[in-house]
Amino acid sequence: DPLGLPLPDAHVLRALLAFAGVVPEEPGKYTCENCGAPFEVAPSSLLEIGPFTDGELDDPELDRPFDFHASHPIPALRVGRAVCRGVRLVERTVDEALPLLRLPADGALRITPSLVAAMGIAALGRERRAPVIADALARAPDEAWAAIVDLYHEARYPARLVAVHRCQGCGARNDLDVPLERELERAPLRAHEADPDGPAAAGVTAGAAGAFPDLDAFEARVRAAAERVYEARGVRNIDLFIDAGVPACDDGGEPLLGCYTPGTPADELGIARPPEIRIFYRTFRTEARDDPGFDVDAEIVETIDHEVTHHLHHLAGSDPLDDEEHEHIEREQRRRIGHAEALRRARRGALSDLGGFVRATWPAWLIAAVATALAWCEGGR
Ligand SMILES: [Zn+2]
Ligand SMILES: [Zn+2]
Structure with a gap:
């Protein structure tokens, strides 16, 4: 039953189905983080699937499981009458997360106790009551909310669900979320009113260390x-x-x-x-x-x-330092694309047969069932 899948497994499956074109993905619009040039790409098409198909999910960093016991640090926010600086998440299945997964694509996110449960937020600081947590989140400062959303993504999406797009203009690496459609946006909870001083003036340089030098x-x-x-x-x-x-x-x-x-x-x-x-x-x-x-x-x-x-x-x-730097880059690359896949590419300089893998590994009925159950992921809500 796909509804019983843990969310990370469901998202991996979603990513592989998008990669294989079983569930097509529309291109997303992005801007290069380094030069600001716009580009469009369907991120799942750039997913490195070697580690998944070759069973190489043992990288200490890329495949580290999320810690569901720890309270993860976040910027301070007020919870009831206390100030909290940590959040603890619990695992969630597709079924348990449905109130979140079925939210309309656009429209304001309303944080209710059932949404808190769907997000799997077990505790904010020491507070464990969903209605109090919902109230706190609805009023959370942007930095705290953004940190919680980032943690949510970390908990639900394995670190390998990332596409690396190299900018054609400047060569910079842009890491994109895979799949493109995610149930919780990495965006502020509330739209900001126009501010004459601009968010850049207030936000970017403010900090204990003072402004960045001109x-x-x-x-x-x-x-x-x-x-x-x-x-x-x-x-x-x-x-x-x-x-x-x-x-x-x-x-x-x-x-x-x-x-x-x-x-x-x-x-x-x-x-x-x-x-x-x-x-x-x-x-x-x-x-x-x-x-x-x-x-x-x-x-x-x-x-x-x-x-x-x-x-x-x-x-x-x-210049041994230069050699070292190149080796480091190649090592990182191999970890990301997978060791077996790196060898295959070196040998025949070609991509492996992905669609074939997906179809051979999962029976057609499962793919159909998952595609239906996960219809929310393509906006068919
Ligand atoms: Zn660029
Ligand atoms: Zn150097």
Whole structure:
């Protein structure tokens, strides 16, 4: 009975059916996190199914089961007369989650006690009564609600249900939720009224550490740090360029904090280029926004020092640090696409026969039953 499936299993099945085209998925609209270019893609079509089909679901990080015993930390919110900073979730089957799964696609989310039960929220802080939890959630600040939604996704969707889209413009890796349709949106609970100061002015830079430096202040800090690092490492004449444009990405699609380019000897016009260290302002800004513990000055020093190491290795004729970085990227890639699948691709450079797998592994009646039971996932509510 598909209704008795634990939600994560149902979502994996949903993702595989979308991947195989049994339950088609419409393309979603996205913007590249690094350069802002818009793109459209059906994320399930990019799912890496190797680990599922080859039984390689044993990665300590990607396949770690969600902890249903712990109280997971969230930004503070008021619950009844207490302030709570943790939430505990319990497992849910499709059946138990139906009040949530059957919500209309668009329309405001109304948080009721039955919705709290469907979400599987067992406790907010020490509070366990669903009506009190529902009240608290309905009034929760955005950051607290967003954290709870993220935890909900973590609990119901295995970490492997992600599509990696590489931006055609800048090469950045964009991780997309698979399947596209999810029962709880990663969006604020309430629409915001227009605010003349703008959410960016208030939200992005506010924090204990104060505002992120503007470009001029950032450049001054980078140059001061470089002077100290160059002296300590005994190097000079490496150009330092603070790049405020779209950050370059590494081979894995991660936007770089900095990069090193060796110099070139004089060409036929007699123009030689000195070696260069480039620091990407926007990557620093993004990191600082996403991680309140990001120490801008310490990271500037570490980045310059790292690039100086590349420089010295280059001068010495070989760069083991660069080799290490490439190996790391390849290792991460293999974990994600699966070891057997990586071998197959290396051998024949082709995709495996997915549709065949799905049809052979699950009998047709089960696929039909699940497709019907999960009709909510394609908006057929
Ligand atoms: Zn891009
Ligand atoms: Zn490096």
